[in-house]
Structures are given as structure tokens and as C-alpha cells.
Amino acid sequence: MLRIGDFSRLARVTIKTLHHYDEAGLLCPAHVDLQTGYRYYTADQLESLQRILLLKDLGLSLDEIRVALGDETDHAARAALLRGHRERLTRSIAEDQLRLKRLLALSDDSLDRSISETTVVVLRELPAMDVYASRERVPCMHGYVTAMFEAAEAAAAKHQARADASPFLLFHDSEWRDQDIDVEVCIPLSSTASALTARRVESAPRAACVTYCGNYDQTQSIYDAMLRWLDRSGLQICGPLREVYHRYGADQSKYKLPSRVLTTSSAEYVTELQVPVIVKA
Amino acid sequence: MLRIGDFSRLARVTIKTLHHYDEAGLLCPAHVDLQTGYRYYTADQLESLQRILLLKDLGLSLDEIRVALGDETDHAARAALLRGHRERLTRSIAEDQLRLKRLLALSDDSLDRSISETTVVVLRELPAMDVYASRERVPCMHGYVTAMFEAAEAAAAKHQARADASPFLLFHDSEWRDQDIDVEVCIPLSSTASALTARRVESAPRAACVTYCGNYDQTQSIYDAMLRWLDRSGLQICGPLREVYHRYGADQSKYKLPSRVLTTSSAEYVTELQVPVIVKA
């Protein structure tokens, strides 16, 4: 029998860790002196401890280790646990590799400009959405798109199907804001209301997003900065650009928007550019 | 000005997160109503928040983010922080990749045998150590090595230079336990005592280790299992095997060992095999 100090030195863990495993029911001492509360371990408990430390080092939580080492009968649960952890590790490696590239892109960019002046690109998942959509080729943004939005909002309002999410524009051209732009105006609909012919905008597992405020003059330069950043981060565009209008001015004569999305001052506009991306091979 | 709920929806964070950043001094609301305590944010604070969320997603802690976004003057600290994090990420990826291989090796192994019966190989760093050493070619283990240990222990004891660490054996042969084994007996010395000609055993950044208890009959089969495991884990031996005697029987006539390392029953022997390894290219 070994005292806790000797046992802990052999396994190179702290006494507190052994206390914790005792309390957690992962590894209880072979014997506890009732008088003094002293914990005593047998030599072969070292092997049990090694097993625990191995699984912990591989990244399992103590709860998972309990399952993995628990009663011998549950082969399936044990196997599923290890398989699940394998996937977690694989995903985590891929994410860290992308993080590393993004960090390099950021460091490059902020050698002279500080981070505070760099365009901030965030990666996020875009959920699928049911929208009322209207797609057209227009010669320029000004006027046409506003009219399309007003018609779409009015149509959605008439059916009381408007969901509480921001309207957006899809740019179907590969060359953006070329002549005759192929744009699609989208108004999110509540999932319950299927009165209107809802179009489903597919989800994007990963999208590069920039949220900015102020008027639309800056959009082009932000989009350009975003493209440079994507390139340096090893990401590739894999779907149409979305321009989401979170906060804006609107002449709402035929419909009613919640006041919190509206503003009169263009300095308070909040807009988001979203580009679906995949990691370059 | 935006109320906290609207602001949080735009940035897709919880209200609690904003509370936390306020408290942490990372992002304080542009205005707080003194009557109600309500927090109000401006639209352009969204960009500050995005910056924070970006750095957090890259893996920085809130403290680090505070430094990274802090007063503009400290360029050097900011750059060092990003460089440091780059290294952290790189290391973390390499470690996860090794973990993944080790996990695969473990899953393979425990398809039929459960984890509880698998040989547990742990990876660890071995620190450099000053030892009293004596190296010889011996025809077999039995007898010779015991005599070498007793002589070495006696020599170390005479100079009162014995450190409180376990003695071990280095196997210099590539073919292990071949005929005429080239073994080196090592007794750890306290760093202060340099009276004896101490030999420095180099550190190993990474070593595969198996601790087992019981008599020495099992050593060969454990070593074999270890070799198979190393192969499957993508690891390569890069130094001599060490056999460390943590707990054992000894006839200590010319020296004195602390009683906690001694035992009379061979079932209570505690031994550790250590093999320095590197990741295969």
C-alpha cells in the first residue's frame, strides 16, 4: 500500500488531482483509514490511473472517461464514444488550421494599419431561410432595387407572413455590380405562413461576414477588402453574395416595420455583407 | 442608439455576453440610463464588438483581446501577442494530430480487448538528470546488473549525493536483450553534490512510457506491445530504452534507501519503461 504522496509522485500528478478523482468516483483509494482519513493506494492502482491520464490527455472529459472505463458490458457505448471523439479531434484540427491562416492574414494586414482599422471578417454559418423573393435584371442599383423591396415588403405584409429577420439582396452575377445586375430581393417569411410562394434560400455551412455601419458608399471598398482577405485566408467563394439590411431608412407606406430596424440618419444604417465560402483545396 | 436586445441580435451574441464585456471593460455601452440601468449602444459599436468576436474566435482570451485592442501606442506588445498565439496554434495542431493517431492506435487495439486490458502508453517529457553511471557489456541480466546497482548505490551513498529519484538502466543496444547487452546503471544525484564524476543523461522532449507493477517476467511482452503501439501511432524511437525502478526489493547492506521505495513482495514492484521518441516524418 502506498500513501497518497508516494502514489502521486509515481504517476506525476498532484495530490489534489487524486482527491478530485476520488470525489468524482473515478479512482477511489484501495483503503481509507477511518481514524485519520488518510488515503492508501495499491501498486496496481497505478495502472488504472495511467489509463485515466491517457484518456484525459487524448482530450476526454472525466465524465467520458468514466463511461469509457465503466462496466465492461457496454461495448457499443465505449466504441461510439471513441469514434465521436475522433471526429471531434478531426474537426478541431481543421478549425485550428483555418484559424492559423486567418491569423496570418490578419497579421499581414495589420503590420502598419492596426487591428482597429482593419476590415473585420467573421466566419459564421448561415441558416436556411424561407423568403418571398423577386429576381430581376436591372441596369443599376439606384431606384430599381428600392422599388423591388417596397413591392416585396407590401406583398409580405398583406399576408402577414413577414418574419422578424432582416431583408437582403442576392447578387447572382459573378461580376458584381457590372452592367445589368442580376439581383434578387428577399424578404424572410415566418415558417408557419406558406400562403405566399416561398422560395427557400439554402443554408451555407460557412460564410465570411462583414457588418458595417454608415451609408452605402463604403460597400465597394469593404467588398474589395473582403476579397483580398479571403484570398490570403485560403478561402474560396462558393455562392452568391448577400447584402443584408439590418437597419436602414424606408418609406413604409404600404407596410409596417418594427421601429428598431428603422433610422433616418444614414450614419446609423447597419448593413452586412455575407459571402458563402469553402476552404481551398 | 440601440437597446441591448437589438444590439445583441445584430451581433448574434447573448445579452449576458454583453453584460460580461461591459463588466470586463472590453466594451462598455455608449450610454447607460442612470434611472433604469438600461444599456444603450451606438451602431458603430457593432464594429468594435465584431473585432472582439473575431479575436475570440481565433482563440485569444479576453485579457489578450484587451491588450490587442488596447491603447494604440503599444505596437510591439500587440505584435508579440499575435506571434505568440500563432505558435500556440501551430503547437496545438501538431498535438491534436498526434492525439488523433494515438486514438486510432487505441481504437484498433481495443476492438476486442477492452481498454482495460490494453497496455497503456503515456507520452511525457523526460528532464535531464545528473547521475552516477557505470556502463558494461554483460552476458545476461541476471546477477550482473544487481551487482552493478549495489556498487553504484554504495558509491553514491558514500558521498551522500543520492537524489530522491528512482534508479534506472539504460540499454544501449539497438537489439534489446541480445547476447552481450550493453547496459548502463544510473543513480540520480542531487544537483548540489558534484563530488562524484556525474554523467548528464540528456532530456527527451517526448518519451513513450509504460508503468507496470509486478515482477519482471512481463517486461518483454510489455516492451513488444509498446513497439507495436509506437508503430501504429506514427512514432519512432530516437534514444536508448530506460527501465526505471520505482519500487523494488534490494539488499541494502552498504547503503540506505527510503523505505517507501522498498518492498519485499514482487507483486508490489513498480517499474517503468521509457523510450524517447519523435514523430515520424
Added chain:
DNA sequence: TTGCTCCTCACGTCACGTGAGGTGGC
């Protein structure tokens, strides 16, 4: 006997999550 070992609280870490219980705003 002295110092070393071990014990049990109890609080801290990190970035929030999750109610509880109460008030302000439209």
C-alpha cells in the same frame, strides 16, 4: 519532540449560462 505528511473546508479560475425576483417602457 520536531518537521513532514495528510486531512477537510472554502474560495478562485474562465467566459459566460441559467434561473430568481423585481422593475421600466410602449
Added chain:
DNA sequence: TTGCTCCTCACGTCACGTGAGGTGGC
């Protein structure tokens, strides 16, 4: 007026770390 939003405690998470204050063992 009613429901919705927001507020401030206060405690939980996870795997221990770090004393505080006291006792047992050799």
C-alpha cells in the same frame, strides 16, 4: 393595462490550484 424588455444578484460549469487551519506519523 398587459406583456415584453431589461435590471441586478447569486449560483453553476470543469478540472482542478491555492492557501488556511488543524491533526497524524515517524
